[in-house]
Amino acid sequence: MQNKKNNGSVQPSAMESDQDFQERVARKAYELFEDRGQAPGDDVEDWLVAERLVKRESSSPKARQQKL
16 A cells, blocks of 8 residues: 555655655766756655655665665
8 A cells, every 4th residue: 555645656665764755866867967968847746656666666666675
């Protein structure tokens, strides 16, 4: 089950602080921006995709084992 804010953004797992989650999302969104050739105009989409990717990474079995 995914935790979501009222605005629809994906929330971090229980073992990760909100600040850590936001930092990881910011790094991932910037990577997406760079992968697009740093073209402006898709910052919101980059952020939303980054949230989903970070959440997926956080919930993978490998990621859960690394946190233990």
